Amino acid sequence: MTEFFQSLGMSYEWAWAVATLAGILLIALPLMLAVAMIIYVDRKVWAAINLRRGPNVVGPFGLLQSFADGLKVFLQETIIPSAANKGIFILAPIVTFTVALAAWAVIPFDAGVVLADINVGLLYILAISSLSVYGVIMAGWASNSKYPFFSAMRASAQMISYEVSIGFILVCVVLYAGTFNLSDIVMAQKGHGLGIVNGYVFNLLLFPMWVMFFISCLAETQRVPFDLTEAESELVAGYQTEYSSMSFALFWLGEYANILLMCMLNAILFFGGWLPPIDWAPLYYVPGIIWLLLKTFFFFFMFSWVMATVPRYRYDQLMRLGWKVFLPISLIFVVLISGYLMATGHYGAAA
Structure with a gap:
């Protein structure tokens, strides 16, 4: 990735810094999305084992429940x-x-x-x-x-x-x-x-x-x-x-x-x-x-x-x-x- 940014005319130092930042974002952002979804999966598995329905209201099949909870705590x-x-x-x-x-x-x-x-x-x-x-x-x-x-x-x-x-x-x-x-x-x-x-x-x-x-x-x-x-x-x-x-x-x-x-x-x-x-x-x-x-x-x-x-x-x-x-x-x-x-x-x- 550093070579890619160097090909855009950046110096090696700037290319390395931007490539590292891009790599961090490529890990952190999908990870946060994954955390939101596995909380939903967690609740669904518990519900299924306990013969309950789990999150099923916010979004299709309740998929947006974690995001609704996140918005609630944010506000x-x-x-x-x-x-x-x-x-x-x-x-x-x-x-x-x-x-x-x-x-x-x-x-x-x-x-x-x-x-x-x-x-x-x-x-x-x-x-x-x-x-x-x-x-x-x-x-x-x-x-x-x-x-x-x-x-x-x-x-x-x-x-x-x-x-x-x-x-x-x-x-x-x-x-x-x-x-x-x-x-x-x-x-x-x-x-x-x-x-x-x-x-x-x-x-x-x-x-x-x-x-x-x-x-x-x-x-x-x-x-x-x-x-x-x-x-x-x-x-x-x-x-x-x-x-x-x-x-x-x-x-x-x-x-x-x-x-x-x-x-x-x-x-x-x-x-x-x-x-x-x-x-x-x-x-x-x-x-x-x-x-x-x-x-x-x-x-x-x-x-x-x-x-x-x-x-x-x-x-x-x-x-x-x-x-x-x-x-x-x-x-x-x-x-x-x-x-x-x-x-x-x-x-x-x-x-």
């Missing part, structure tokens, strides 16, 4: 509690939303279709996802209310706990792929399963890691059954209790952008990303981004399915699962996988 008054720390109170949703968007910079949508194809893309994702807890903590503390503060304390412990096991799960993927680059991780999955299936999920050593990664993604994004930070029966509405209007909407947008990110990471790390499910030549005629979006939508459906059917954990159960189950198992599998790869000469072949 509402922003109310800041008198006892709140106003600066941090306003900054918290901005931090949450910005961090949620920043993580998409290294996501490869197809071969070569990525804003920043850096060699440490997976580390970047892990680092950025760790920052999302700060928006929640800032909101809980700045609200100067006990329920948001309790929610912020829960969120910090919950997200840190599951990031540890996620880190070891990602180490297992990196051991097999031999790289932290997300595009290279996708290509390493080509024909991995019995020589015909694109994906790590059919590997007996990596399938348990995917199951744990999927559950950890639910905990990392505070989705049911791990939505202890927003438990309305205990915390009114959690860290969002004192927020209204667009400040509340930014939390909502950031939350669903993170959910989409985790769904896409499931597809990229374990299900072959933009590659078709089967390593069969005719399937490659379908654009890679279509395969990636279909896989992402499948995982989002699973997120919604879990939310509509699984009861909420108690907080002690949540922490026990993270520290006493996922952490030891992920450590054991790091040893098993590295031992297997050394015994089979995988590292020697890669070198």
Whole structure:
């Protein structure tokens, strides 16, 4: 894209800056539209499982319901509690939303279709996802209310706990792929399963890691059954209790952008990303981004399915699962996988 703008007579510096801005908009604008639509899908899936109709009034089949909700919060008054720390109170949703968007910079949508194809893309994702807890903590503390503060304390412990096991799960993927680059991780999955299936999920050593990664993604994004930070029966509405209007909407947008990110990471790390499910030549005629979006939508459906059917954990159960189950198992599998790869000469072949 930089070369295109240079061909229009721009200097390299200006061409790079405009190309980067265009790339950001090409990711951010469709992402915001996707967030609006998956909120609609979320509500429709819950309704179907609960034998209800869901949104069906605003627009054909209720498709414009999310946009109507967005317009409603946009027109509402922003109310800041008198006892709140106003600066941090306003900054918290901005931090949450910005961090949620920043993580998409290294996501490869197809071969070569990525804003920043850096060699440490997976580390970047892990680092950025760790920052999302700060928006929640800032909101809980700045609200100067006990329920948001309790929610912020829960969120910090919950997200840190599951990031540890996620880190070891990602180490297992990196051991097999031999790289932290997300595009290279996708290509390493080509024909991995019995020589015909694109994906790590059919590997007996990596399938348990995917199951744990999927559950950890639910905990990392505070989705049911791990939505202890927003438990309305205990915390009114959690860290969002004192927020209204667009400040509340930014939390909502950031939350669903993170959910989409985790769904896409499931597809990229374990299900072959933009590659078709089967390593069969005719399937490659379908654009890679279509395969990636279909896989992402499948995982989002699973997120919604879990939310509509699984009861909420108690907080002690949540922490026990993270520290006493996922952490030891992920450590054991790091040893098993590295031992297997050394015994089979995988590292020697890669070198």
